[in-house]
Amino acid sequence: MMNVPARKTPSPAPAVDAVDTSYLEGLLGYNARRAALAVIEVFMERMAPYDLRPVDFSVLSLITHNPGITSRQLCSTLGILPPNLVGMINALEKRELIARKPHPRDGRAMGLHLTPSGLKLMRDAERTAAALEAEVSGRLSPTEAKTLIRLLKKVYL
């Protein structure tokens, strides 16, 4: 129970029963990272049926709401480096979810657009994302969910 040492042992090597995480839990970065990983973990599970990782969803979502967006614009918006986007775009094009069309004003760039099947997939995927949001926000009140997003924006914007 108490495990009281006999008076004054050198106490050479104490053991830890319950880990004290109170210090880390007071740090914003620690909590933000844990929360992000928790949400993203659920997100990955729900997007698995569509064979979309979070980054694929982000890319397709930006193309959905910005038809004709270029690779360069995707990169700077999402913080992806151009060489790392190439493979993703190629894969999405190979799956016939997106199509490249010539940019109307810049011969170097290609505008990215959803194909009909890409549009259909994203309608379902965004519905799933909305359901997931409602679920996670279910642990919060609607007001808390809005507050949380507002405060997170204040941190990174």
Add this chain to the structure above:
Amino acid sequence: MMNVPARKTPSPAPAVDAVDTSYLEGLLGYNARRAALAVIEVFMERMAPYDLRPVDFSVLSLITHNPGITSRQLCSTLGILPPNLVGMINALEKRELIARKPHPRDGRAMGLHLTPSGLKLMRDAERTAAALEAEVSGRLSPTEAKTLIRLLKKVYL
């Protein structure tokens, strides 16, 4: 001949001037990840003088506040896989920031402890972390900072 109005061009490839991110910005996961990355980026800069990555700081901080903690306990607390912790522990031991002592009750395990120089480093590093917290929280009110951490905990706990 005349039934193709000039107004109704096929609009073959629109261009995007300003990227619309409003959809993604409504998603909790997107905002949590962006905020976490922003905070961690500053954290990395401030910890560079100590040659500590965020994960090193987390490990040393847990050892600081839990003398005798085992590798296994570190792994389960921080969500690190055992094989990936080995190298970190070895490196910290080689820098003489931590020392392994035999676990008092389990011959398989080793208790981890700060060395005097490790203790000194962590006093400085935790002071730096506290200053950084104050700075980031400076973009929020003290109440907002507390609210943010409370809501983040609700999301991942």
Add this chain to the structure above:
DNA sequence: TATTGTTATACTCTATAACTATA
């Protein structure tokens, strides 16, 4: 000269299987 998209490549992070020694 600067920028878009691209290739090649390296480095870090994370994940899996299997071994050892203790429990």
Add this chain to the structure above:
DNA sequence: TATAGTTATAGAGTATAACAATA
């Protein structure tokens, strides 16, 4: 049999340099 620590290794994610085509 199960667990703590370890090794080896594979895969994913992220980074820089350099090139061709176009601005």
